[in-house]
Amino acid sequence: MNAPQPKPGMPTDNQGDRYLAATHEVVNQPPALENYNLYEQDIALQEAVQREGAGKAESDLKTFGALAGDAAIIDLGFRANNNKPTFNTHDRFGHRIDEVDFHPSYHELMRLAFENGLHSSPWTDPGKGAHVTRAAKYYMHSQVEAAHCCPVTMTFAAIPSIRKQPELASLWESRVLANNYDPRNVPDSQKSSVTIGMAMTEKQGGSDVRANSTLAYPVGTNGPGQAYELVGHKWFVSAPMCDAFLVLAQAPGGLSCFLMPRWRPDGTKNPWQIQRLKNKMGNVANASSEVELRGALAWMIGEEGRGVPTIIEMVAMTRFDCMIGSSAGMRQAVAQATHHCRHRSAFGSQLIDQPLMQNVLADLVLENEAALAYTMRVARALDNQNQEHERLLARLATPVGKYWICKRTPNHAYESMECIGGSGVMEDCIMPRLFRESPVNAIWEGSGNVQCLDTLRAIHKEPETLDAFFREAAEAKGADRRFDQFLAQLQNDFADISDVQYRARNLVDRMALTLQVSLLLRNGDKAVADAFCASRLQSNGGMNYGNLPSGTDAAAIIKRATPVVG
Numbered sequence: 016m017n018a019p020q021p022k023p024g025m026p027t028d029n030q031g032d033r034y035l036a037a038t039h040e041v042v043n044q045p046p047a048l049e050n051y052n053l054y055e056q057d058i059a060l061q062e063a064v065q066r067e068g069a070g071k072a073e074s075d076l077k078t079f080g081a082l083a084g085d086a087a088i089i090d091l092g093f094r095a096n097n098n099k100p101t102f103n104t105h106d107r108f109g110h111r112i113d114e115v116d117f118h119p120s121y122h123e124l125m126r127l128a129f130e131n132g133l134h135s136s137p138w139t140d141p142g143k144g145a146h147v148t149r150a151a152k153y154y155m156h157s158q159v160e161a162a163h164c165c166p167v168t169m170t171f172a173a174i175p176s177i178r179k180q181p182e183l184a185s186l187w188e189s190r191v192l193a194n195n196y197d198p199r200n201v202p203d204s205q206k207s208s209v210t211i212g213m214a215m216t217e218k219q220g221g222s223d224v225r226a227n228s229t230l231a232y233p234v235g236t237n238g239p240g241q242a243y244e245l246v247g248h249k250w251f252v253s254a255p256m257c258d259a260f261l262v263l264a265q266a267p268g269g270l271s272c273f274l275m276p277r278w279r280p281d282g283t284k285n286p287w288q289i290q291r292l293k294n295k296m297g298n299v300a301n302a303s304s305e306v307e308l309r310g311a312l313a314w315m316i317g318e319e320g321r322g323v324p325t326i327i328e329m330v331a332m333t334r335f336d337c338m339i340g341s342s343a344g345m346r347q348a349v350a351q352a353t354h355h356c357r358h359r360s361a362f363g364s365q366l367i368d369q370p371l372m373q374n375v376l377a378d379l380v381l382e383n384e385a386a387l388a389y390t391m392r393v394a395r396a397l398d399n400q401n402q403e404h405e406r407l408l409a410r411l412a413t414p415v416g417k418y419w420i421c422k423r424t425p426n427h428a429y430e431s432m433e434c435i436g437g438s439g440v441m442e443d444c445i446m447p448r449l450f451r452e453s454p455v456n457a458i459w460e461g462s463g464n465v466q467c468l469d470t471l472r473a474i475h476k477e478p479e480t481l482d483a484f485f486r487e488a489a490e491a492k493g494a495d496r497r498f499d500q501f502l503a504q505l506q507n508d509f510a511d512i513s514d515v516q517y518r519a520r521n522l523v524d525r526m527a528l529t530l531q532v533s534l535l536l537r538n539g540d541k542a543v544a545d546a547f548c549a550s551r552l553q554s555n556g557g558m559n560y561g562n563l564p565s566g567t568d569a570a571a572i573i574k575r576a577t578p579v580v581g
């Protein structure tokens with residue numbers, strides 16, 4: 016029987032002689048958001064880098080921006096998440112190995128981060144703009160894949176704590192700061208580059224580390240720099256293949272901080288045994304684990320009984336990175352949402368031109384710009400810790416910002432997903448990953464309430480921190496009547512300390528907003544600052560994104576944030 020002949024104009028196969036059942040042409044879909052420069056396409060980031068003192072890094076940041084937007088690098092992020100780490104307790108002969116196997120794409124992302132100094136640059140090349148430059152790079156890198164940034168952060172953050180014990184620092188610091196990432200599971204004595212993790216959290220203790228039950232027994236002499244054996248457990252240990260960990264344990268003189276390598280100096284495995292991996296809802300490219308310490312050899316850092324003040328130096332830096340990471344999650348969500356709406360039409364025009372979508376998109380952009388402005392201001396404070404105002408500001412602005420920015424991210428991720436519609440829910444785009452990642456920063460490194468209580472603690476211990484905070488905020492006084500009223504009311508409310516713990520979230524929310532508004536008014540784009548004041552300092556009763564008042568220049572705000580690709 017002869018095949019049916021195509022009618023004129025009908026699609027055929029490439030021999031042109033057979034009818035094909037072509038159903039439709041794919042139209043009205045955006046191109047993939049890839050092969051773009053994450054720096055050059057981000058006006059708010061460029062402005063922040065200039066403003067906060069890292070202008071000299073511009074060309075370096077452009078190069079890094081191109082790398083972070085490369086399709087092949089973006090693909091690594093997907094592969095690392097589609098291939099979760101696996102865990103083996105023993106090898107096939109029955110030897111205990113405690114080995115977590117990560118996908119090669121995870122290691123490739125780690126290598127990129129290390130080669131670009133995301134774990135080291137402010138320590139190896141300190142000075143004007145050092146933290147700001149690193150923060151800008153981390154902001155871009157984390158948009159590709161956030162989970163592997165956890166060990167990058169911990170390695171970076173460990174330095175101030177390790178430096179508290181100079182003889183240990185001399186053994187470890189140069190290898191912690193080295194840029195040649197080395198994932199081999201071999202004794203650290205065979206490595207010129209190492210990674211560092213942290214192990215504080217226990218089952219019964221959690222945030223209240225004073226309740227930790229892991230014990231530290233002196234091997235010989237006790238005290239700073241001396242060897243101890245640790246016996247106990249840890250309920251959360253992320254990146255358990257790190258070469259060493261900062262661990263909190265109870266020494267005879269109280270809770271102390273220890274540096275615990277995964278291998279002993281004689282090349283045998285330290286008895287630090289991984290029980291199982293956590294079954295996480297987000298951050299899945301990285302492994303987190305439960306661990307038992309069965310006499311693991313470790314060296315005390317800092318004074319005996321001063322474990323919290325010692326490790327808090329590390330924790331402060333990890334909290335700062337949570338701010339960068341959550342701001343970055345918002346930026347990637349905004350980039351995806353604005354890009355999609357620019358290319359997608361519905362009911363006769365592009366989504367990005369439709370008034371209601373403009374209200375939602377502009378509102379999402381505002382949240383991201385405010386988060387970035389705040390984060391980069393703290394980065395500048397970290398660059399200038401020798402100035403008293405900057406030291407006091409960083410002390411208070413870190414818990415306030417960690418609380419606020421991380422907590423604003425989950426709803427932002429969800430709203431951005433909704434801008435993309437049904438395709439935004441699908442696992443082959445980045446939105447579900449951004450959404451699953453979004454609560455993690457808020458919970459680890461001290462959850463929301465813990466940050467609010469830390470804010471109160473800082474003010475109680477050093478009231479000058481609050482003065483510095485208000486001094487900084489007041490720089491924008493007179494620029495906007497709504498801001499002046501908001502600031503005055505907040506200052507007034509601090510005069511009343513009754514019920515202060517109960518009211519802490521309210522106070523910290525308003526502190527964060529005050530500093531964000533102040534920064535936007537002083538430095539930001541006028542349309543952004545106006546709209547932020549109108550929507551964050553005054554209420555029109557609306558509760559969701561998309562409640563910007565009439566008269567907002569939404570198109571201008573969106574334009575700043577929309578990547579031009581395709």
Ligand SMILES: Cc1cc2nc3c(=O)[nH]c(=O)nc-3n(C[C@H](O)[C@H](O)[C@H](O)COP(=O)(O)OP(=O)(O)OC[C@H]3O[C@@H](n4cnc5c(N)ncnc54)[C@H](O)[C@@H]3O)c2cc1C
Pocket residue numbers: 212213214215216220221222223251252253254295298303455458459460461462463464465468
């Ligand atoms: C993915 C992931 C990875 C992690 N990796 C690590 C790691 O590598 N190393 C490590 O040490 N830990 C790690 N953690 C643990 C993390 O830091 C803790 O989960 C977190 O600090 C909260 O402690 P918790 O879970 O014990 O909760 P809890 O301490 O029981 O707190 C529960 C809730 O109570 C609130 N709360 C606590 N105290 C007060 C109070 N006084 N007043 C009011 N509210 C309060 C907290 O804010 C929180 O909302 C990780 C956690 C996650 C989710």
